[in-house]
Every structure is written in C-alpha cells, then in structure tokens.
Amino acid sequence: MSVIKHEISSSDAQALQAMRALFAGAPKLKFEPASRAAFDEIIARTPPPETVSFEQGEVGGVPGWWCRPKHADDTAVVLYLHGGGYVIGSAAAYRNFVGHIAERAGAAAFVADYALAPERPFPAATNDIRALHEGLLARGYERIALCGDSAGAGLALSFLTGGTAKSDRILGVVAMSPWIDLSVSGESMSSRADEDPLLSRATLAEAAATYLGGHRVEDPRLATLDGDFSMMPPVRIHVGDAEVLLDDSLRFAQKAEQAGRSCEVHVWEGMTHVFPSNFAMLHAAAEALEDIGIFLAGLLARSSAKGVSKDSQRGS
Numbered sequence: 001m002s003v004i005k006h007e008i009s010s011s012d013a014q015a016l017q018a019m020r021a022l023f024a025g026a027p028k029l030k031f032e033p034a035s036r037a038a039f040d041e042i043i044a045r046t047p048p049p050e051t052v053s054f055e056q057g058e059v060g061g062v063p064g065w066w067c068r069p070k071h072a073d074d075t076a077v078v079l080y081l082h083g084g085g086y087v088i089g090s091a092a093a094y095r096n097f098v099g100h101i102a103e104r105a106g107a108a109a110f111v112a113d114y115a116l117a118p119e120r121p122f123p124a125a126t127n128d129i130r131a132l133h134e135g136l137l138a139r140g141y142e143r144i145a146l147c148g149d150s151a152g153a154g155l156a157l158s159f160l161t162g163g164t165a166k167s168d169r170i171l172g173v174v175a176m177s178p179w180i181d182l183s184v185s186g187e188s189m190s191s192r193a194d195e196d197p198l199l200s201r202a203t204l205a206e207a208a209a210t211y212l213g214g215h216r217v218e219d220p221r222l223a224t225l226d227g228d229f230s231m232m233p234p235v236r237i238h239v240g241d242a243e244v245l246l247d248d249s250l251r252f253a254q255k256a257e258q259a260g261r262s263c264e265v266h267v268w269e270g271m272t273h274v275f276p277s278n279f280a281m282l283h284a285a286a287e288a289l290e291d292i293g294i295f296l297a298g299l300l301a302r303s304s305a306k307g308v309s310k311d312s313q314r315g316s
Helices: 010-023 033-043 091-105 124-138 151-161 201-212 246-258 283-300 302-314
Strands: 002-006 052-059 062-069 073-081 107-112 143-149 170-176 235-240 263-268
Touching: 002 246, 010 283, 033 091, 052 091, 052 107, 052 124, 062 091, 062 124, 073 091, 073 124, 073 151, 073 283, 073 302, 091 107, 091 143, 091 283, 107 124, 107 283, 124 143, 124 151, 143 151, 143 283, 151 170, 170 283, 235 246, 235 283, 246 263, 263 283
Parallel strands: 002 263, 073 107, 073 143, 143 170, 170 235, 235 263
Antiparallel strands: 052 062, 062 107
16 A cells, blocks of 8 residues: 655654643543534634635535635535544634635635534434535536545545445545544554544544444444445545554555555654644644645646546546
C-alpha cells in the first residue's frame, strides 16, 4: 500500500510539546451532548478565509453551511462531514476550516449538519448522507468529492463501502484521522494510548455505543473494513502517528490495496488527531492542507474529471 511518512520539524515538535503541556492531566475528550458548546467554540476559532463567503442552506433536506470561494467552479462540489464521534460537532463551527479547503479546491463546499446521537442514532446519519448525495445530484453537480475528519471521515468511507451508494459522480475522498472501526480493536488503540492527548479506546467505545443506539457493530452498513471496495474512488488520508486511530487508516489502505483501489496514506510524525485544522500553528498541518487542496482540485477539475472517473472504475 502507498504509505508516505513525514518527519516532524523542530518547530512543530516544540509547538506540540507546549500543546501537550496544556492537555497534561486533563481528561480525554468526552463525546456527550454536554460537550457540544465547548467543542464548537474550539473548532470555530479557525480564522475564515478572506475570499470565501458563507451562507446557511439545505441539501436533500439536511441543513448545513455553504462555503463559496470566489470564482469557484459551479459544476463541482465538496461535501464535508465533520468529526465529533457522531455525538458533537456542527457545520457552523466547522465552516471556517472547511472554507480554507474549499478555497484550495476551487469549488464550493457544503458542510452538513447530519444526524447526531443520542437524539438521532444510527442509521440516521447514514440516511442523511444518502439524502445529501441524492440532493447534490438533483442540483446538477457533475463532480463530487467527499471530505471529512474523524467520525465524519469514517462515515464518508462507510457510505462508499457499505453498499448504500455506487459512487455516482463521487470522484474521490479525503479523510483526516478517520474513525473507521467502531469496535475500537485496532492495534494503535493500545500502542498509541500514552501518546494521544485527545482520544482513548474508552471514550471512543462510549461514543460508539451512543451512536449505535442498540444496533450491533457487525451491521453490514458499518463494516467499512470488510465492505465492498469495488466502486471505491481514489482516497487520500492524512493521519498522525501519535493518535489511537492510526491503525484504522493503515488497515483501510491495506484493504483498498487488496481490492485494487487507490488509497494513499500520509502519516505525520508526532501529529495528533485531525492536526490539519491547526494549519496556523503547525507547518505539518499547513503542508497537509495544501496537499488536500491539490488532491481535491485535481479530482474536480473539468479537464480531468472524465479521466479520474475512468481511473476510479479501474481502481488505478
């Protein structure tokens, strides 16, 4: 499989050391409704890009926020699925960060407020993604890319491997620190437990139980690692090597390779969960964000769309 490893810079090492000092002794992130306001406040600190406008909207009956760069290609779109363990997170909080992705991709992005547990547990989020996909098709978008972080990235990947979509006009996926395995059985859950300042097996297991709402983790709609990769378009993953979810990305890439699909994983030394959102502080995050923008722009370009579609069918 295609795994690209990036060494940490001295400046990033110092910045992360300072960040870890702030987290020292603090409890891991709790995925519960009571955490929503605090989580949103942190995510929303990302400064908005100057060339992107924002407006509330709805696609397929699912509310969210549009991020519209100036001179964006109106036939291409990025559907963004935010993180938060299927329990917290919002489109309003993520819009500034996603605006930077849209700016680099040269296409509008829709940040979806998909269903969150415990109020709307599985399969409500999966149903929302199907409705979003159909809604974008109904609006006439010719080229669609999926993008997400953490649980949102896992949701995007499960949508394409769970038999709910045949990737109609979906030309590729960007996944940042994807949470793919809801059984939290990956090797890095143990090997990176002491390095990850944000997540743990226990907190993720609690979030999974809240999201599942009584459904079994073996439900085929959730079995991303054992799903159908036959129609999977190209996937680009960025993940830190200091997070408990590292193994999810590596196992997914291995499955993709076995199925003859294209999946490139960038593993960043010392980086923690969804580090690209810290692009104003970390050089690695800025580099990852640029790579994401280049990947999406290449997928969504008018001149390359037909070729990309054919490549995704062949799995090259």
